[in-house]
Amino acid sequence: MRRLRRLLLVLLATLAGAFAGHAQDTAAPPDLAQVMADPDWIGQAVEAPYWSADGHQLYYRLKREGSAIRDLYRVDPARGGGVRLDAAQRAQADGPPVFDRAHRLAAFVRHGDVVLRRLADARSVEVTRGAQAAGALRFAADGSALYYRLGMDWYRYDLAAGVSGPAAVLKFEDDPDAPPRDDLARDQLRLFDTLRRQRHEREARRAEEDAERAVDPSRAPAPIYLGKAVKVVGSELSPDGRWLALVTEPKDYAAGRAPLVTQYVTPSGYAETREARVYVGRNDPAPQSLLLVDLRERKPYPVSVETLPGIAEDPLAELRAKAIAAARAAGDEARAKALAAPATRPLRIVFDAEDGDGAGLRWNEDGSRLAVMLRANDHKDRWIAEVDLARHALVPQHRLHDAAWIGWDFNDFGWLKDGRTLWYLSEESGWSQLYVKPLDGEARALTAGRFEVSHPALSADGRWFYLRANRTAPYSYDLYRVPSGGGELARLTTYQGLDDFVLAPDGTQVAVLHSSPYVLPQLAVVPAAGGAPRELTQTMKPAFTAQAWIAPTIVQVPSSHGAGTIHAKYYGPATEGSTSRPAVIFVHGAGYLQNVTLSWPTYFREQMFHNLLVRQGYVVLDMDYRASAGYGRAWRTAIYRQMGHPELEDLLDGKAWLVREHHVDPQRVGIYGGSYGGFMTEMALLRAPGAFAAGAALRPVSDWRLYNHEYTSAILNDPQLDPEAYATSSPIEYAERLADPLLIAHGLIDDNVLAADSVRLYQRFVELHKKNFWISLYPLERHGFQQPDAWYDEYRRIDELFDAFVKRRGMP
Structure with missing residues (x-):
């Protein structure tokens, strides 16, 4: 009887597992509310990895569920098994370390305070304990001290004496004992004995203090006066x-x-x-x-x-x-x-x-x-x-x-170990490449080709540069290394979605962050000379991984304006039909950003929304138009003095490609995007009326004269100097051409692209007696929305816009 009961229990467990597996395989796809929900349901990205001072452990951070707090984790790179550190463990954890030249000592910042550690026996000393966070740690070249910075003030910790003190005392005022600068000041000293005596007393006191400092190095340094200006x-x-x-x-x-x-x-x-x-x-x-x-x-x-x-x-x-x-x-x-x-x-x-x-x-x-x-x-x-x-x-x-x-980007530079040779990144060839230059010699390229190099890191022994590059394809990033003296650029990983890396203190391993279109950044280690990676984390949630997400197909759209190839991500059904279908073109933000990669996308919510659109019968194209990152200097600077013009040419080429290759109805193509993508949506509707059935412009720039200086003046110069560039590039200057439905969405407390941008354009449409334009304002959102309710409301409106004016266009 007992045996029969056991058999029944096994049978029931097997059936339950089978049903559970079937339920997971056929789980209902997420709806719009789920897609726009708090992304905790997806999982957590591994953030900010670094090695412990002894190189035996890796630390990283994960966002805490339901909170913006980042918890600290530790993992053994040889065995895995990351664990979250509690408060007591965090109080003993390492921070990202720096080392002395002999590699006998390490120093790091923990909770804002400086900790010094002797590597031979792991003994630690707390150097500071204060309210102000320390930074910029470095050891003295002769090994006698550890320097660190509090704010802009530098301090010196004497390793032998175990005492900290200012490395310099700066005074932002005029030196009271400086020689008189003008006739009036000289006359004051000539006329008044009291002023002369006071000055002589100060000079004598300073001379005595200088003499004491000369024989007593423990004294704080004398102040240096830099002036009050x-x-x-x-x-x-x-x-x-x-x-x-x-x-x-x-x-x-x-x-x-x-x-x-x-x-x-x-x-x-x-x-x-x-x-x-x-x-x-x-x-x-x-x-x-x-x-x-x-x-x-x-x-x-x-x-x-x-x-x-x-x-x-x-x-x-x-x-x-x-x-x-x-x-x-x-x-x-x-x-x-x-x-x-x-x-x-x-x-x-x-x-x-x-x-x-x-x-x-x-x-x-x-x-x-x-x-x-x-x-x-x-x-x-x-x-x-x-x-x-x-x-x-x-x-x-x-x-x-x-x-x-x-x-x-691409402004990294530094010194080789010889102390006489500089290294730097430069776009002078048209692509970011790595160079070395002796102070008294000619520069030499360590890398060359039609690809971009970034994140260069020199190994501790000075023999190798490790770097991130998209050598095999513009959208495919991996870890490479090249000898600092010149030689072959060797590929060390094959992820195609490498996001970042950190060298181990002993130079034998590299910790890498890698991702893919539906996998958040995860941590692994690879041998520094190349080899099989060891995966250390898996932070994705089953509710997300169980979905049958559409893998984006990277396609090449030919430019009809001599720009070459425009790379894009295409989302469509598994089987192509011959019937006419609607389409949506998504325009990424930031202008100088690369969204067509094999990594986890910046626009992950939009990627899920594209899955929903495909289920509704659309196809979607996400393009790296000119101005996007990853394709060299000429691609980036094509928009100089004409923002919104080359990009629109590329978007129209994308539409033509969809019509030609995927049976898309040219009268049923919508367009949307946020920030720079919102700007481009407005430019598309206003500069090419009739080309798109409808558009949704989210947090868009409508007048570049209202944006910030650092970004805008680089591309359009100063508006007083180059008003033509601003008139050419601002959607508000083309407002009279609006003929297609336009939805504008903007956070009211956006302090990047101000809501005034959208309100001014809206008023212009009112005065021009335009039709079919709407504005949706979000009182508690800034440039990047935070609240799921706002995300859902915004994309519900986009979905309804496309359903009414794109998908159903021409239907009774």
């Missing part, structure tokens, strides 16, 4: 502790008038306002200068940029002359003077994304040399120069010029 926005201390390189801006530089963003739904019940960013051209970013401070002599030296090749040239001279002539013709002499070119082009130190302090400054390992990357405020030139420490002057090493604009 500047502020520091970036700083880098030399590894030998001798020099401090500072990036400064004028302290009282006017920021310009900022528009206000109004929030109507508030906890207080009252409407509240706050400032957004300044409009393009309403005032240029503050010019920056490089200041070299000799900490031994306590003297600051301004570094002149006059030696930079082309610094005195005006690449916008023709446009400037035209704008000045127009101002004078209008009788506006004040404007004509304002447009005159300065004698020297204002510069900025290229932003350093790794350190996040705004300073593109790089010391070599022993602190004997400093390199700096600078960019002209007109975006046409980028320079890399060595700083001659003895002469306090720049020695140019490389100039990258672009008649359009220097790209935002």
Whole structure:
């Protein structure tokens, strides 16, 4: 009887498993509400991996379910099995480490405080305990100290004494004992004995303190006076502790008038306002200068940029002359003077994304040399120069010029281990490639070809560069390495969707983040010389992975305007029919972004929505139009002074391809996108009326004069200098052409693309007596929507728009 009961239980369990498996295989596809729900139902992306100081563990972060908090996890790279760390374990966890040159010591930041560890016995010392987070850790070149930064102030931890103190004391005021600067000040000292005695007392006290410091190194350094007219926005201390390189801006530089963003739904019940960013051209970013401070002599030296090749040239001279002539013709002499070119082009130190302090400054390992990357405020030139420490002057090493604009990416640079050779990324060949250049020699390319190289990382022994590249196809990214002395570029992974990587401290392994169209970034390790990867995480949820998602097919759309091939993702049914069908073209945002890849997409919700559209009978095309990332400099800069024009040509070619290859009805093609994609939706409907049956423009730019300076002035120049480019590129200038249904959706507290953009265009349509246009405003959403309710409402409206005006067009 007992045996029969066991058999019945086994049979029931087997049947239950079979039914469960069948239910999973035939699970109902998600509806729109599920697609737009909180993405926790999909799983969690592995974020920010790094190695422990001893290289035996990997740490990473995962978003906590139902919260924005990121939990810290630890995993053994040899065996896997990641575990979430509790509060007590986090209090003992490593942060991303740095090492001394002998690799005997490591240092890292834990919860904002500096921790020093001796690798031989894993003994740790807490160096700081404060409210301000530390950063920019580095060991002294001679191994005597650990340097770190709090804000813009540098500190030195003496390894032998176990004591911390300021590495430099900077005073942003005038030196009270500086020689008198003018006759009035000199007369004060001549006329008044009291002022002379006070000055002599200060000088005597300073001399005594200097003498004490000379024999007592434990004393804090004397202050260095930099004057009250500047502020520091970036700083880098030399590894030998001798020099401090500072990036400064004028302290009282006017920021310009900022528009206000109004929030109507508030906890207080009252409407509240706050400032957004300044409009393009309403005032240029503050010019920056490089200041070299000799900490031994306590003297600051301004570094002149006059030696930079082309610094005195005006690449916008023709446009400037035209704008000045127009101002004078209008009788506006004040404007004509304002447009005159300065004698020297204002510069900025290229932003350093790794350190996040705004300073593109790089010391070599022993602190004997400093390199700096600078960019002209007109975006046409980028320079890399060595700083001659003895002469306090720049020695140019490389100039990258672009008649359009220097790209935002591919600005990495640094030193090889010899301390005399620079490495850098450059688009000078038309594609981002890796170069090395001895200070007294010619530059040499380590990589070459019609592909893009990024994320270069030099191995600890200096023998190899590891990098991310799309060598096999524009949409396929993997990990590669190349000898730093030159040689073969070797492919180390075959994921085709490599997102990022981190080298192990001993250089034998690489931790990689990889993903695919329906798999969030996951963590694996691969041998540094290449080999089979070991997968360490699987963070996807069964509710998502059980779905039969449509794998996007990467297709090549021929350009009818001589641009070559436009890569796109096509979503369609498994079996093609011969009947006419409707289509939707999706336009990705950001302009300079690549959405046609084999990685997890930025627009993952839209990808799921495309699955829903296919189930409703549509086909969908997602294109990397000109201006997209991943296809070289010419593809990026094709939109210079004409945003919305080459891209529209590509979108129309995409529509023609759908009609030709997939039986799409040319009268039933819709278009939609957000941000830059919303801008392009408006340009498509307004510049090519009748080409698309309907469009949905989400958080769109409708007038580029209302966008920010850094992005817009690169592509369209300054609006006062180049008004034609703005008129050519702004949808509001074509408002009278609206003939097709247009839905506009915008977050009311969007502080990136302001809601005023959409409201102004809406009012223009009202005054033009246009029909079939709607606006949907979301009171609690910014540029990137956060609330599932808002996501659902927005896409419900898009779905209904396409159903009414695309899918059912021509039907009774």
